[in-house]
Amino acid sequence: MSDAYLALEDGRVIEARGRAPGRTRGELVFTTAYTGYEESLTDPSYEEQVLTFSYPLIGNYGVREERFESDRVHPRAAISHEFTEDVVEWLEAENVPAIDHIDTRDLVTSIREEGAMKCGIAVGEDVTPEDAKAELEECKGMSEHVDIGERVSTVEHTTYGDGDTDVALVDCGAKMSIVESLVERNATVHVLPYDTTPEELAAVDPDLLFISNGPGDPANFEAAQELVEEHVGEVPIAGICLGQQVVARALGGTTEKMDFGHRGVNQPVRDLDSGRVVMTTQNHGYTVGEPGDELDVKQVNVNDGTAEGLANDELDVITRQYHPEAHPGPHDSLDFFDDVLAMTASGQHVVADD
Numbered sequence: 001m002s003d004a005y006l007a008l009e010d011g012r013v014i015e016a017r018g019r020a021p022g023r024t025r026g027e028l029v030f031t032t033a034y035t036g037y038e039e040s041l042t043d044p045s046y047e048e049q050v051l052t053f054s055y056p057l058i059g060n061y062g063v064r065e066e067r068f069e070s071d072r073v074h075p076r077a078a079i080s081h082e083f084t085e086d087v088v089e090w091l092e093a094e095n096v097p098a099i100d101h102i103d104t105r106d107l108v109t110s111i112r113e114e115g116a117m118k119c120g121i122a123v124g125e126d127v128t129p130e131d132a133k134a135e136l137e138e139c140k141g142m143s144e145h146v147d148i149g150e151r152v153s154t155v156e157h158t159t160y161g162d163g164d165t166d167v168a169l170v171d172c173g174a175k176m177s178i179v180e181s182l183v184e185r186n187a188t189v190h191v192l193p194y195d196t197t198p199e200e201l202a203a204v205d206p207d208l209l210f211i212s213n214g215p216g217d218p219a220n221f222e223a224a225q226e227l228v229e230e231h232v233g234e235v236p237i238a239g240i241c242l243g244q245q246v247v248a249r250a251l252g253g254t255t256e257k258m259d260f261g262h263r264g265v266n267q268p269v270r271d272l273d274s275g276r277v278v279m280t281t282q283n284h285g286y287t288v289g290e291p292g293d294e295l296d297v298k299q300v301n302v303n304d305g306t307a308e309g310l311a312n313d314e315l316d317v318i319t320r321q322y323h324p325e326a327h328p329g330p331h332d333s334l335d336f337f338d339d340v341l342a343m344t345a346s347g348q349h350v351v352a353d354d
């Protein structure tokens, strides 16, 4: 008998060591990053997912609030080969179940071979394999979480910084390091709810419209898509990760689910104009399929050729599928924020409120 079970969609039930108690379910995903567990566990993009760390020891440099990307832990549960006490205490305080002492290499290989799958977890003194299976039965697919934006977004317009450029950051589950990257570059960042209307955006009258990263299926962020549809050409537009997907959908492109996604801090991306390759941080399960007539593919993933950067120079639109803010991850692509803010330099754009 064990005190923790993980039930997988492929029918397996894996015994584990229980670290933080509870019962839950979610889409099983992974990260191969060897650092950055504080950032990943607080990244709102992991809402409704169960995060497996493939690096075998998680917690070896403590838990520091200044590294947090939001005010809470977002994955529904966490899995590693070994969690330190620091991390276990943190997850327990946040009511997030955690398990370790399992073969995470085997688990990640299964996800890579069989694709992202649903899972159920049960941790506690009296739990049985049936409890984990019961959780799995209740697990929804990512696209079915139609209200996911509501659970990760700010409710109120919140302002950061006091710079010369007004950026409207539509919060679909934004990482704090995106806000910081803009504030550091002399921006005032208006973090707006995920369901901001075109009229509410016009009242802010930003110099730049920025769609954030976020969890789940980009098709469930219709309001953000409408903002792009309504204001493209009037104001420069940028997007990161879910933001790229939303911008593409708004401008006639398509998005599709990947088998297991891009999940780590060593994803190589080639810029098609310069030929330069950068190492990037990624955690996404959807990708842009067709970019549509308005957007050019400017950057591609070296491993599988998927769209990593889109742009329309005349309409002033630039997006990235990866995370230039690099928390965690290599800083190769931080200049994205300079490029984005450079689009505002002409000052010719006015958001019309009609």
Ligand SMILES: NC(=O)CC[C@H](N)C(=O)O
Pocket: 045, 212, 213, 214, 215, 216, 217, 218, 240, 241, 242, 243, 283, 284, 285, 286, 287
């Ligand atoms: N990091 C993100 O913004 C993730 C985007 C989206 N939820 C996906 O899985 O593809």
